[in-house]
Amino acid sequence: MKILVCISKTPDTTAKIAFTDNNRKFAADGVQWIINPYDEWYALVRAIEFKEKDPATVLHLVTVGAADAEPIIRKALALGGDEAIRINTDSHDAYTIASQIAAVAKEGGYDLVLTGKETIDFNGASIGGMVAELLELPYLSLATKVDIEGGAVRVIREIEGGEETDSTSLPVVISCQKGVAEQRIPNMKGIMGARSKPLKVVEPVAVDSLTSIEKFELPPAKAGVKLVPADQPEELVRLLHEEAKVF
Amino acid sequence: MVLIFIDQSERKIKKTSFEAITYGVKLAAQLNTTAAGLVLGQTDDDLSSLGKYGLTKIQQVDDAALNDMDAQVYTTVIAEAFRNAGADTLVMSANLTGKAIAPRLSVRLKAGLVTGAVSLPDTGNGFVVKKAVFSGKAFAHVAVQTPQRIVTVSPNAIRAESGSGEAQVEKITVAVPAAKVKVESRDVLKGEVSLADAEIVVSGGRGLKGPENWGMIEELAKLLHGATACSRPVADAHWRPHHEHVGQTGGAIAPNLYIAVGISGAIQHLAGVNRSKTIVVINKDPEAPFFKAADYGIVGDAFEVMPKIIEAVKKLKQ
Ligand SMILES: Cc1cc2nc3c(=O)[nH]c(=O)nc-3n(C[C@H](O)[C@H](O)[C@H](O)COP(=O)(O)OP(=O)(O)OC[C@H]3O[C@@H](n4cnc5c(N)ncnc54)[C@H](O)[C@@H]3O)c2cc1C
DSSP: OEEEEEOOEEEOTTOOOOEETTTTEEOOTTOOEEEOHIIIIIIIHHHHHHHHHOTTOEEEEEEESOGGGHHHHHHHHHHSOSEEEEEOOOOOOHHHHHHHHHHHHHHHTOSEEEEESOOTTTOOOOHHHHHHHHHTOOEEEEEEEEEEETTEEEEEEEETTEEEEEEEESSEEEEEOTTSOOOOOOOHHHHHHHHHSOEEEEOOOOOOOSEEEEEEEOOOOOOOOEEOOTTOHHHHHHHHHHTSOOO | OEEEEEOEETTEEOHHHHHHHHHHHHHHHHTTOOEEEEEESOOSSOGGGGGGGTOOEEEEEOOGGGSSOOHHHHHHHHHHHHHHHTOSEEEEEOSHHHHHHHHHHHHHHTOEEEEEEOSOOBOTTSOEEEEEETTTTEEEEEEEOSSSEEEEEOTTTSOOOOOSOOOEEEEOOOOOOOOSSEEEEEEEOOSSOOTTTOSEEEEEOGGGOSGGGTHHHHHHHHHTTOEEEEOHHHHHTTSSOGGGBBSTTSBOOOOSEEEEESOOOOHHHHHHHTTOSEEEEEESOTTOGGGGGOSEEEESOHHHHHHHHHHHHHHHHO
16 A cells, blocks of 8 residues: 655744734744654544555655745654655745645555644645645545555545545545544654655645635733623623623 | 535534625625535535525535545546536535545545635735634635635634525435445434533633533523634543544634633633633632633632523523
8 A cells, every 4th residue: 555644844832923024924933843743643544554554555645835844754753664755845825835745646646645633824724635636546534443454445444523434446525623643752763764764855846825814813812801700600601791791 | 617516414404504605795796796605415404595694595415425525536526526517616615525525526626625714805906815724823815726616614714694584495316426434433422512512611721620520511501502622732631532522633713701710710721711701710829820811710719600600691591
């Protein structure tokens, strides 16, 4: 089986979110970057498990980004994977990013493309579905369990109001969330080994973006908390009913 | 023309679709054009009654093959209906169905997609949609550059507005391709309010000490017709099911009221709930960071405070 895992670079979950350039750009100065948690904890770890079970599995990682994405992809390689591909463009348009990944996926003839549920910066949840459509493959979104046996795919996924068990056959695109695998911490051997793994840089295919971000905005600050004494909880209920009018 | 995809779950139309209808109808008025609804599969609901949300026309592909939501099949059918209707804008909920099909449709129709809109687009100069980014810590204004566009509407961001009226229902036929994915089984919560749909959410954290203490969380949620949620360590410890985990790496919700009990309010937790309209925090530590993000709070022991809150709500509901 040949697997491609999509890896995105995102600000650390504790990063201060601020903007520069008239609110047109994310203020990246001093920000720590991490592998998007859904990509790392679930998509990548599950792919590594497949390779551990069957060493003949080929596992490639792909990221769409400028050279500053390389430390992140090396970090991912420290967890596992044979080689990484960086597609050299800095676009934030989901369609552009998906088109780049689909081009690499098509050329590489992968059986399985895994993504995280969404990125924690742009929260689009769009890449997996777009890649699947571009490759004309089924897309199993929001998987909480992924099993593959001799080309047969069985997935439990979250649907509106519950969950569903689906079966299909490779090739397929799956987006992964909690339940698919357990987070792993890279070890020294992995970190050292990652340095010598191939990291290929490919130039992007020509594609027109469909959307662009005009500006960012921070939410208005909260007015401050109204504290109710602990021995008067009925006063809280009154405020919620009469003042906030939430029930 | 604005085409509104009306999602069903177990042959029933849910609240998120009423919100999408309201959004689509208002958007059509703003663009000086018409709106129509699109329903796939059979339904147990009376579609004409959706006229009360301002829709005058609904198309239904009344085909049992569409009772299962297959993303590829739905994409083909919706794209066909969109083209046949001569629509330029497609609106649907950013619920889990929307997440599965909107990206595919964006590619199929070459239509710019904005997921999770929190307000109506600015159409003064172009088509610019506001959506939450950085896990609710900011908003982005996204311009759609294509003549055709798709907007998915964040659950609970737009209040469904109903009045009176009846929609005309037209059955249309569209070729339905065979699905490549087989649905083996489906498990849908019946009668319970789903977390994403809930207007009121009562949530518990590690401060509740153990799963055996969730009775008061469930009772309050039930009294308020709300849903229950939890922090990540609570789900990790299997005190509560995974789907209740909210936060940066769990579900993102935006209810009218979020009541956090025994949750410290770590930045990653806030990321999933900070778009809630009113936040109430009950925590025994006055320094808990959650109080900074709260509208109302009680510094106190949850085990003493919660039973009294439940009593007071019961009294109010009598
Ligand atoms: C990359 C990353 C992603 C993460 N994603 C998420 C996420 O998506 N969601 C999430 O929730 N967390 C997430 N976390 C974890 C987060 O940082 C916190 O550790 C977590 O939210 C804490 O959960 P808690 O508030 O339930 O527990 P604690 O931090 O242990 O807080 C318990 C609280 O209960 C209070 N308390 C104790 N006893 C009582 C009592 N009797 N009555 C009233 N109050 C009481 C305490 O004062 C305390 O404030 C993430 C962390 C990382 C690093």
